Amino acid sequence: MLNLKSIFSFALAATLVTGMPAQAEEIIKLATTTSTENSGLLKNLLPKFEAESGYKVQVIATGTGKALKLARQGDVDVIMTHAPAAEAKFVDEGFGLLPRGIMENDFVILGPKNDPAKIRNSKTVEEAFAKIAESGAIFVSRGDNSGTNMKEMIIWNNAKVDASFAGYKSVGQGMGKTLLMANELQGYTLSDRGTFVAYKAKLDMAIDFDGGQALANPYQIMLINPAKYPDLNHKGARAFSDWLIGAEAQGMINSYKVQGEQLFKATYSE
């Protein structure tokens, strides 16, 4: 028979172990994009960093727009995003320090396998976008101010197409949900390659346009200016940034694979 006292002391011990608040110094709050979290990259990298440094990284995965906002408000210690223009503004305005490009992957245009808008032989991504708009096909946009959404807007702008044609649907959802919607509606969408690889089995879609370097998707890690928010964990943030650009982490990024495909290419250079 179970002894009440032993159950009680066990419960107490369990509560102490799991519920004990780690000391504020040891926690690093990282705001980042859903792609780094959903792809499983962070789960692969963080335990190693945590074991080596003694810090604990808490990840807040959200769109790049919201991640930058959290950083502006001093709600997180460090930020890793993928929207170069918005990041440059963040640094210029004195919120961000020491932006370091740590890795990149690329965007692709996904669409129905039979490619109704005939974008496969397009020379540029702008041409492909214009064809989608002209053909009357459906285009599903994330419309959530994420890094992918910002990239999409830049392309429409460069293609001189007004993104309000009949088939344009701005759905305001994360990448995964947007892919499922595009699949249901058999429309086109702009996606990062990593999320597509992760969702491939669920989708009746193909990469209809692969833009190479023109669709590169660079990720940066940035520190937050201590002058703005002195009480953040700046030491931990710096340690994390330094670790990410090191040979070990850069190697781990290169060798991280999902379903046999490399998702990110390490890019740090002095």
Add this chain to the structure above:
Amino acid sequence: MNEGWLALLQQALGLLFSLDPDVWSIVSVSFSVSFAALGITLLPSMILGFMLAFGRFPGRWFVTNLIQTLQSIPTVVIGLLVYLMLTRMGPLGDLRWLFTQKGMILGQMMICAPVLVAMSQAAFTSVDRRAWETSRTLGASWFRGILTVCRELKVPLLMAIVAGFSRILTEVGCSMMVGGNIADVTRNIPTAIALETSKGDFAQAIALGLVLLILSLVLNFTLGALRGKAEPRSH
């Protein structure tokens, strides 16, 4: 927060009173979908509620409990069910209703009906059976009899309608899954609030929240005024 509460509230009010087209498109999607769902379910639900209260038929106990259960199912579960029915591979996939207002209306009907049935059943059960019997023995037709009972029950029946309506007007789970939150088409107040919050743009979320708050204040104060006239009689 470096924006400050007051500044946010000011921006939100600005959006509302400048009749920002985005805000009003969202509000109108919300209302047209929810009114349609309520309009279609109202009469059948009330009739079922009446039958469950007054009728005696096999399976009555089972149906009553089933409806009580349906009332407490989270809206995302109903959303999931409707999604699976409407998806390309689903039994109703050929309708192509997924990510349309029709799909949202279907989902909201399934959320609203149990509330209407259960609350109207409770109202009809509470009425003095003699009101019904007397009007019938005085030669009133079936229909007139029901009207007499309904007049007695004006307040509780209105409360049922308000409860059903507020449940569908405020639910986010089913609308997000089945509607897909498409701008200007299926984006309603709750899904827009979820989106704006995920973007970190709080002003518009607050503006939309205010619309819901004002609406529920108006509905409930109106009900309160009606109820005020229906105090228990002292003699």
